[in-house]
Structures are given as structure tokens and as C-alpha cells.
Amino acid sequence: MKDRKLWINIAIILCVSWLISFFYLGNLPLLDPDEPVYAETALEMIQNQDFISPRIYGEFWYDKPPMYYWLVAGAFKVFGVGEFAARFPSALLAALGSVLLYLAGRKLFNDRAGLLSALVLATSLEYFYLSKAAVTDITLTFFLTGALLAFLIRKNYLFYACAALAVVTKGPIGVVFCGAIVGLYLLFTGNIGLLKRMKLFSGGVLFSAIAVPWYWIMYYYHGMDFVDTFLGFHNVTRFLQPEHQSGALWYYYIPVLIVGFFPWTAFLTQAFIGGLRNKGQERNYTIFLVIWASVVFLFFSLSQTKLVSYILPMYPPLALLVGWYFDKAWREKRSSVLKWSSIILAILVVVLEAGLFKAGGVLAAQLVPLVKVTAIILFLLVASVWWLSYRINFRSVFVANVIGMIFFTAFLVTQMLPVLAPSLAVKDLVNDFKQYYDGQSPVYVAKFYRPGFMFYSGMPGIELKSDELQKAVQDKAGKSYFIAQKKYYENLPPSIQGKIKLLTIVEDKALFVYEAN
Structure with missing residues (x-):
């Protein structure tokens, strides 16, 4: 009977996940600029038969570790190159993440609390959005969730393996979060002695065997260029210096969380406080979940570079807290x-x-x-x-x-x-471009649109800073094609406009050809 209930609940979770994550997955074009970056890099892995050194535009690309590229490359092999395959790994791991939360919730609390937690996660607004996006956030969240839940249920080797996979997905953040959350929990609960039972040496060997090889090979082939770009810029510099103006806003993630966890934000404050005040036998579990969510929120609030998607790893512990609290209120009939x-x-x-x-x-x-x-x-x-x-x-x-x-x-x-x-x-504009292109003239593409242009046209184009469009056009000889923001095209002086043939405008993007005398 218990096995039957288990499989029925898993079927419910997968059905909801299909409706939320897989439905209409490949019907929309890849959204600029992030989704085309990951799709194009995976595609170039296949084209170059090089699954170690990521490339984009034919050049080495040190932005992220290879895990999501590998997953997308595998999906391209199975489903063919396209939007569905590019997003399939995110949708699949989102569904599996909800199942994982159910299995952990039923073990930590009870079967109903686990089911409620899984459905809370699957239907929260930001989780839905990122489950349909060809970006790394769901993959990182899945492995971090696996690691931290494995620690809670004392599956030590699974903890190290999942933490290592998080490192292969997005870098040092996998170690930082696992170490900080587990360490703070042990200090807060006075369970430092648990370290002796965590198989630190053999677990460390397993972690290193999974996490280290790709980094070692990349350093071997690319040396300090890889270290300075990946670790120096994409991790340290972006944490210390804002890449976007929003990095200066300390409260940035408060509205993001309120909207992103919708509709379950309605229960969030009560569940969070309930987790802190919990005096029952589940107290250590709820305290761990509170620490987990808080560490993620505070870390990214301190980071000077902020993006909406960064705090996704705090949604699984919040979903477990809401699932546990709703189940508790249900049992106690707390109207x-x-x-x-x-x-x-x-x-x-x-x-x-x-x-x-x-x-x-x-x-x-x-x-x-x-x-x-x-x-x-x-x-x-x-x-x-x-x-x-x-x-x-x-x-x-x-x-x-x-x-x-x-x-x-x-x-x-x-x-x-x-x-x-x-x-x-940029997909619609690229379709127009293919009809007008003469097949030989250079093509200059605004940086923001370049990944999508490359993915949909197969041409890298030449990177163009949109705010320097006038200078770029004046410096060109012969015939050149340009893809730039519409506002920059419209601001070109009449002397240049006379030498331009506007081919098409799609929303905020302009495609035109310039032919110097």
C-alpha cells in the first residue's frame, strides 16, 4: 500500500511538472542573450568534437564549467538541434528536482508534507520560468539540493558527489554553499561532532575525483588565461563589482523573492517563523532549511552582480518549509x-x-x-x-x-x-536577414544579439557596440550589413542615413545595409 501511494504521488508530481515545465517547451525562440549562448556553445562542442574546452564563435569560452553544455549537447544528439532540446535539460531536472523534494520531505517529515513541498516548488513562478530556460540555474539548484538533502539524511557519499557536480555546473559556488550551510548548521545546533561521521577523507577523494579533472585539464591546456577569466573575472570580480546597475540595490532580491515564490509567498512568512520556533522532533530539519535559504539569500544580496535567477537555490528549502508548515496547520486545523x-x-x-x-x-x-x-x-x-x-x-x-x-x-x-x-x-530578424544577405559581405552584430544571430544563422558576425554604431558605420568601406538596436539606427545623422538601405525592423531591432562610395 505504501509503495502504491509512493508511485501515485510521484505520478502526480510528474504530471504537474509536465504541465508546468514541458508544455510548449520548444515553441518559443531562444531569448537573447543568455539562452543562445548555452545552446550555441553546446552546438560548437558537437561541431568541434571537443567536449572539454567550451567555445563560442569558434573561440574558447571560459564563462561556465561544462555540465549544462554537456547536457544540451546530449539533448541535441537525441532530439535534434532546436529550442526544445536546448531547454530539455532544465525541464527534466526541474521535474526530477520536485520528485527529489518529495522523497526527502516524506523521509524528513511525512508523505503528505513531501508531496505538498514538491508541488509548491514545481508551481512557484520563478521555478516555472527557469525550468523553461536554457540556462544553468535549474541544473545548479538540482545538484545543490541533492547535496544538502543528502547531508540531512546522512547519505555522505551522495553529499560529496552532488556537491562535486554542482562545482562542475557553476564553479566554486558549489563548495561555498555546501560548506557554509553545513558549517553554520553544525555550529548553530552544537553538532560539530557530526564531522567525524561525515567520511571527510574518502568523501574528499570522491569529490575531487568528480570535480577536479575538468579544471585540471583546462588549466593544463589553457593555463592562467583560464584561471584569470573563469575564477578571476566570472567569480571574484563579478562578486565584488556590479556588472549591472542593480548590483547597488541591497534590497534587490526582496521583490524578486516575493514575486518569484508566488503564489506560495502567502504562506512564506508564517512557515519561516514556524521553522525557527519549531520545538518538535523535526526542529533540526527546519533549522537547517532556514539556514540554507538564508545563506543563499544573504550571499547573493552581498554580491555586487545581481540577476533574478541567482536565488533559485533557496526555493527548495522554502518549498520544504511551506510544505511542512501547511501539513502541520492542516493536521492541527489552524484556520x-x-x-x-x-x-x-x-x-x-x-x-x-x-x-x-x-x-x-x-x-x-x-x-x-x-x-x-x-x-x-x-x-x-x-x-x-x-x-x-x-x-x-x-x-x-x-x-x-x-x-x-x-x-x-x-x-x-x-x-x-x-x-x-x-x-x-533575434530569430525573426535572422530569418529576414537570410533572405537579404548576399553571402559574402561582412555582417556587424550588436553584442546583445550576437549569440542568437550565431545560433540561428550559423555565422558569428562581427561584434558591434551599439552605442558606437555611428563610428562603426563611418569606418567601413564597401558593403556591410548591420544588426543593431532600432534607437541607435534612428539616431544616425542624415549624412549617413542617405547611404543606408533599411531592410527590416523587428520590434527594437534594425537590419540595414551600408554601402560606402
């Missing part, structure tokens, strides 16, 4: 939990819809009617949650949130994102 969460959910929906309406008005007029439909979907979600909370029906409140997110995310990917795709991806 106040539903009351307050329904109020918070209503506030969140108002804020989210206000943001969508504002964004719709700025990005595309076609979005406004679609945003109104999302308002209806979310209003129905809030209304049903309020009614079911009034009836103190915990099961139905939870199911309403899950079903509401399935409809909401499906509408986003099938209706709203296709409207935005031409402004977020």
Missing part, C-alpha cells in the same frame, strides 16, 4: 493560517497585476487585453481560495493554488510570451 494567507494572496495578486499592466503598456499594446485575462484567472484563484479558506478546507485551498498556477503559466507561455518573443529574441 488562522488560511485566513491570513488568503489576505496576503489577494494583496500579491493586486501587486502582480499592477506590474503586468504597467509592463504591458510599455512593452506592447497587444499585451493589455491579455493582461486582463490573467487578471481574471488570478481573480478566480483568489476568490476560490477565499471561499475555501472560509470553509476551512485545507486540501481544496492547496489544490486551488496548484490548478490556478497551471492555468496562469499555460496562458503566459501560449498567449503572452509569443507576443513578446519578437522583442526578446
Whole structure:
């Protein structure tokens, strides 16, 4: 009976994950610039038959370790080169991550808490978004989650293996998080003696056997150029110096978390405080989860380079906390939990819809009617949650949130994102370019669009700084093609405009040809 329940719950999780992560996975073009970078690098691994040294535009590329490139290259071999294959590893590991959370939750707490936790993770807004993205964040989160949950259930060798795979996915952050979170937990709970039972020597050998070889080979072939670029710039420098203006905002991740964990943000504060105050036999587990989430949040808040996706590794512990807390409130029939969460959910929906309406008005007029439909979907979600909370029906409140997110995310990917795709991806412009290109003239491509241009055209192009477009055009002799931001094209002086033939404009991107006298 227990095995039957186990497999039924796994089937539920995989079904929800398919609806959230796999549905419409390959229907949208790769979004500039990040998704094409990973897809193109994996493609060049296959073309060069070199699976050690990542390349892009034919040149060595030291941005990230190879794990996601390997996974995408494997997907290209199985499914063929395209958007679906580029995103398949993220969608697959997102689904497996939810199953992993269920298996851990049922062991740490109970079967229902594990199931609730898995569904919370799968349906949270940012997890959904990144499960459909050809970027490294889901892969890193999967291996970090595997490592830290393995530590909790005393699977020491699994802890070291998953930590090593995290290092092969995104670098030293795998060691930093595992070491900091486990170390703080042992200090906080006074369990330093656990170190003696963690098989440090043999575990260290296993970790090194998995994590070190790629780095050693890269150093052997590329020397200090690899060390300075990968470790020096992409890790140390980006932590200490902002790559984007948002790095100066200390509160950057507060709104990111509030929106990214939607709709479960409605339970988050109660669950977090409940985890800290927990006095039961599960106290050590909830304290570990609180430390895990806090370390990730604080680390990236201190980092001067900030991106929305960076805090994804804190979502699994938060999902476990919410799953545990919801199950506990359910068992104890604590109606106040539903009351307050329904109020918070209503506030969140108002804020989210206000943001969508504002964004719709700025990005595309076609979005406004679609945003109104999302308002209806979310209003129905809030209304049903309020009614079911009034009836103190915990099961139905939870199911309403899950079903509401399935409809909401499906509408986003099938209706709203296709409207935005031409402004977020260069694919349509590349299709136009192929019709106009003479096959021999040089092509200058704005840096932001270059990865997508390379992936969809097979041509590297010549990198162009968009804000230096005027100088770039004036310096060219003969016939040249340009792909640049529309605003920079429109600001070119009349003397240059007269020598330009505009071929097409797609949203914010201009394709034109310049022929010097």
C-alpha cells in the first residue's frame, strides 16, 4: 500500500511538472542573450568534437564549467538541434528536482508534507520560468539540493558527489554553499561532532575525483588565461563589482523573492517563523532549511552582480518549509493560517497585476487585453481560495493554488510570451536577414544579439557596440550589413542615413545595409 501511494504521488508530481515545465517547451525562440549562448556553445562542442574546452564563435569560452553544455549537447544528439532540446535539460531536472523534494520531505517529515513541498516548488513562478530556460540555474539548484538533502539524511557519499557536480555546473559556488550551510548548521545546533561521521577523507577523494579533472585539464591546456577569466573575472570580480546597475540595490532580491515564490509567498512568512520556533522532533530539519535559504539569500544580496535567477537555490528549502508548515496547520486545523494567507494572496495578486499592466503598456499594446485575462484567472484563484479558506478546507485551498498556477503559466507561455518573443529574441530578424544577405559581405552584430544571430544563422558576425554604431558605420568601406538596436539606427545623422538601405525592423531591432562610395 505504501509503495502504491509512493508511485501515485510521484505520478502526480510528474504530471504537474509536465504541465508546468514541458508544455510548449520548444515553441518559443531562444531569448537573447543568455539562452543562445548555452545552446550555441553546446552546438560548437558537437561541431568541434571537443567536449572539454567550451567555445563560442569558434573561440574558447571560459564563462561556465561544462555540465549544462554537456547536457544540451546530449539533448541535441537525441532530439535534434532546436529550442526544445536546448531547454530539455532544465525541464527534466526541474521535474526530477520536485520528485527529489518529495522523497526527502516524506523521509524528513511525512508523505503528505513531501508531496505538498514538491508541488509548491514545481508551481512557484520563478521555478516555472527557469525550468523553461536554457540556462544553468535549474541544473545548479538540482545538484545543490541533492547535496544538502543528502547531508540531512546522512547519505555522505551522495553529499560529496552532488556537491562535486554542482562545482562542475557553476564553479566554486558549489563548495561555498555546501560548506557554509553545513558549517553554520553544525555550529548553530552544537553538532560539530557530526564531522567525524561525515567520511571527510574518502568523501574528499570522491569529490575531487568528480570535480577536479575538468579544471585540471583546462588549466593544463589553457593555463592562467583560464584561471584569470573563469575564477578571476566570472567569480571574484563579478562578486565584488556590479556588472549591472542593480548590483547597488541591497534590497534587490526582496521583490524578486516575493514575486518569484508566488503564489506560495502567502504562506512564506508564517512557515519561516514556524521553522525557527519549531520545538518538535523535526526542529533540526527546519533549522537547517532556514539556514540554507538564508545563506543563499544573504550571499547573493552581498554580491555586487545581481540577476533574478541567482536565488533559485533557496526555493527548495522554502518549498520544504511551506510544505511542512501547511501539513502541520492542516493536521492541527489552524484556520488562522488560511485566513491570513488568503489576505496576503489577494494583496500579491493586486501587486502582480499592477506590474503586468504597467509592463504591458510599455512593452506592447497587444499585451493589455491579455493582461486582463490573467487578471481574471488570478481573480478566480483568489476568490476560490477565499471561499475555501472560509470553509476551512485545507486540501481544496492547496489544490486551488496548484490548478490556478497551471492555468496562469499555460496562458503566459501560449498567449503572452509569443507576443513578446519578437522583442526578446533575434530569430525573426535572422530569418529576414537570410533572405537579404548576399553571402559574402561582412555582417556587424550588436553584442546583445550576437549569440542568437550565431545560433540561428550559423555565422558569428562581427561584434558591434551599439552605442558606437555611428563610428562603426563611418569606418567601413564597401558593403556591410548591420544588426543593431532600432534607437541607435534612428539616431544616425542624415549624412549617413542617405547611404543606408533599411531592410527590416523587428520590434527594437534594425537590419540595414551600408554601402560606402
